[in-house]
Amino acid sequence: MxxxxxxxxxxxxxxxxxxxxxxxxxxxxxxxxVGSGAALALLEAAMxxxxxxxxxxxxxxxxxxLLVRGVIPAALCFSLLLTxxxxxxxLFFVSLFWVMCAYIFNTLIFRARFLYAFLGVxxxxxxxxxxxxxxxxxxxxxATVFVTIIAVFLLWYHYTHVLRYERELEEKRLxxxxxxxYDRVTGLPNRHLFLDRLEVAVNQGRRQGRAFAVLVVDLDGxxxxxxxxxxxxxxxxxxxxxxxxxxxxxxxxxxxxGLDSFALLTGEGATSEQASRFGEKVLHLFDRPFxxxxxxxxxxxxxxxxxxxxxxxxxxxxxRRAEETVHRAKALERGRYLLFDHAVDTALREKRRMEEDLAxxxxxxxxxxxxxxxxxxxGRLVSHESxxxxxxxxxxxxxxxxxxxxxxxxxxxxxxxxxxLAEAARQNRAWNGAGHPDLxxxxxxxxxxxxxxxxxxxxxxxxxxxxxxxxxLELEITESMIVKDIxxxxxxxxxxxxxxxxxxxxxxxxxxxxxxxxxxxxxxxIKIDKSFVDxxxxxxxxxxxxxxxxxxxxxxxxxxxxxxxxxxEQLAFLVDEGCSLFQGYYFSRPLDAAVFGTRLGGRLPVAxx
Numbered sequence: 016m017x018x019x020x021x022x023x024x025x026x027x028x029x030x031x032x033x034x035x036x037x038x039x040x041x042x043x044x045x046x047x048x049v050g051s052g053a054a055l056a057l058l059e060a061a062m063x064x065x066x067x068x069x070x071x072x073x074x075x076x077x078x079x080x081l082l083v084r085g086v087i088p089a090a091l092c093f094s095l096l097l098t099x100x101x102x103x104x105x106l107f108f109v110s111l112f113w114v115m116c117a118y119i120f121n122t123l124i125f126r127a128r129f130l131y132a133f134l135g136v137x138x139x140x141x142x143x144x145x146x147x148x149x150x151x152x153x154x155x156x157x158a159t160v161f162v163t164i165i166a167v168f169l170l171w172y173h174y175t176h177v178l179r180y181e182r183e184l185e186e187k188r189l190x191x192x193x194x195x196x197y198d199r200v201t202g203l204p205n206r207h208l209f210l211d212r213l214e215v216a217v218n219q220g221r222r223q224g225r226a227f228a229v230l231v232v233d234l235d236g237x238x239x240x241x242x243x244x245x246x247x248x249x250x251x252x253x254x255x256x257x258x259x260x261x262x263x264x265x266x267x268x269x270x271x272x273g274l275d276s277f278a279l280l281t282g283e284g285a286t287s288e289q290a291s292r293f294g295e296k297v298l299h300l301f302d303r304p305f306x307x308x309x310x311x312x313x314x315x316x317x318x319x320x321x322x323x324x325x326x327x328x329x330x331x332x333x334x335r336r337a338e339e340t341v342h343r344a345k346a347l348e349r350g351r352y353l354l355f356d357h358a359v360d361t362a363l364r365e366k367r368r369m370e371e372d373l374a375x376x377x378x379x380x381x382x383x384x385x386x387x388x389x390x391x392x393x394g395r396l397v398s399h400e401s402x403x404x405x406x407x408x409x410x411x412x413x414x415x416x417x418x419x420x421x422x423x424x425x426x427x428x429x430x431x432x433x434x435x436l437a438e439a440a441r442q443n444r445a446w447n448g449a450g451h452p453d454l455x456x457x458x459x460x461x462x463x464x465x466x467x468x469x470x471x472x473x474x475x476x477x478x479x480x481x482x483x484x485x486x487x488l489e490l491e492i493t494e495s496m497i498v499k500d501i502x503x504x505x506x507x508x509x510x511x512x513x514x515x516x517x518x519x520x521x522x523x524x525x526x527x528x529x530x531x532x533x534x535x536x537x538x539x540x541i542k543i544d545k546s547f548v549d550x551x552x553x554x555x556x557x558x559x560x561x562x563x564x565x566x567x568x569x570x571x572x573x574x575x576x577x578x579x580x581x582x583x584e585q586l587a588f589l590v591d592e593g594c595s596l597f598q599g600y601y602f603s604r605p606l607d608a609a610v611f612g613t614r615l616g617g618r619l620p621v622a623x624x
Contacts, residue, residue: 110141201256209270228284294352485515545579
C-alpha cells in the first residue's frame, strides 16, 4: 500500500479547490455549475483547513474517511454534472475514465469497500444519465452497456474476493504480530514488546525529565505448581496476569517475560520510596488465593526493582538490572521486594569479568601451581599439597581468595580441576623419578568435581598418562561435601580408593558430619581446621576439640594433619597430642616448583618464631 503523506493531502485538496474555482469562473453563466462548483470549492477549502487543525500525521483515519465518503464522491458527481451539461455525448466515457482513476487510487491507497460500491453505483448511474441526455443508439449503446456490465462485475469481484483475501492476510498478519509480541498464555505483552515500550518510555523520560520504575515479578516455587497442576499451571499464570493488569493504571504496562515471571513499567515508582510502596502493593496481590475454576491456589512472588534514570538510562540495562535484583532477592529471602544496588552490581560485574578471564586462563597457560610442604614433628618433608595460583596478564598474581570461589561456583572448576590434577601428578611423578619415590601430593577436589560423573575416568587417565602411582596421590574433600550427598560420596570415594588413592577430609570439625557415617567412608587422613589450630594452646575449648579429633582419628586408624601451624607452641602442643603431620607457615609458605625441588631430601628451614 502506498503511504499517503500530509503534503499529498495538501496537494490534492489544493488542486481540487483550484479546479472547482476555475469551473465556476469559466461557467459563471450557468447557475447549476456555479453552485455545484462553489459547493465543491468549499468542501476542498474545509479539508485544507482541517489539515492545519487536525494534521493527518495524528488523525490519519479521519482524513481518509472524509476523502473516501465525501470529497471523492462529491468530485465524481460534480464531473458527471459538468459533462452531462456541456458534453453529453461523451458522458459515459468521461465517467468511465474517472471510475478507472478512482479505482486505481482506491486500490493503491484507501482499500475502502464504500468507494468500490459507490463506483459501481456511479457507473450505472452515469450510463442511465448518458442514455437520457446523450441519445446513444445502435452498436454504441450495446457497447456501453456491455462495458458497464464488465466494469461493475470487476468492481463487485474486487469488493467480494480481493478485499476478503486482503482481510484474511491482515488477520494472519495480526496473528503473527500477536505471536511475536504477545504471550500466548496470558495475552499480555511479551519480552520483545515490553522492551519496545520500555525504549519509548526511556526516550520520553530523557526529553521530558520523567522518572519511572521497572519491576520484575518472579513466582516462587513455580516448578512445584507445574508438577502438582500439570493442566492448571497455564490457568494459574493467566489468573496472576489478570490480577496484576487490573491492579495497575491504564498507562502502566504489564508483560509476561518468561514462563514464571512478569515485568511492570510504572510511573508510580519514580523515587525509591514510591517504588518500595509500589513493590509492597504488588506483593499484596499475592495475599489472596488465585481462583483456577477447579479450586484455588496460593502463590508467592519475589520482586526486583530498578529505577530510571538513577539505575540506568538504557532500556535493556534497566530490565537486566531488575532481573538480576530479583534473583539476588530470592537468594536472600523469597516473598519480598528488593531495590537495585549499585555496589552489589559492581561486585557482580567484577565477578562476571573474572569468570570471562578465568575461562581463558587454562588455554592461555595463566594458571600455575605452588606446593606447600607437609612435615613431621622434626621438620622432615613427607608430602605436599598443590595449590592453584593465577597470574593475570594485566592484574598480576591474583590472590586465591579472589578467584577460587568464582571457579568453584561455575563450571570452569571442572576444566581447571582437570588441569590442576594433571599438572600436580606430572610434577610429583618427576620428583618421584628424581630420587624421591615416597613423596606424595595432595590435590583438592571441589563439590562440582566430586559430583562429576567423569571424575573416576579423569583420575584414571591422569594416573595412566603421568605414570604416578595411586598411592602417591591424595585427594582432599571438605567435611561439608560429605554431608550433601553421603551415599554418592561413599560410592565415588570407594572407587577412588580401589585405585590406591588416599582420601583426606579437609577442614574437619567445622561441619556436621555423622561420626558413624564417617567411619564407613574410605578416609585415610583427617585434617584439623586452621580455625582450631590458631587458638591452641591458649584456649581450652580449642585444645579440647583438637584432642577429640586426634583421639577419634587414632581410634579409627586414620592419620591427622594440622593446618595453619605458625608458632612453636602450637607445634609442641600438637606433637604432644600425637598429631601425625603438620602444615603451615612455621615450616614453609607455598613454594614454586623450582624452589620446592631444592628443599627435597632434608628438613625445611623454620619460617616461624
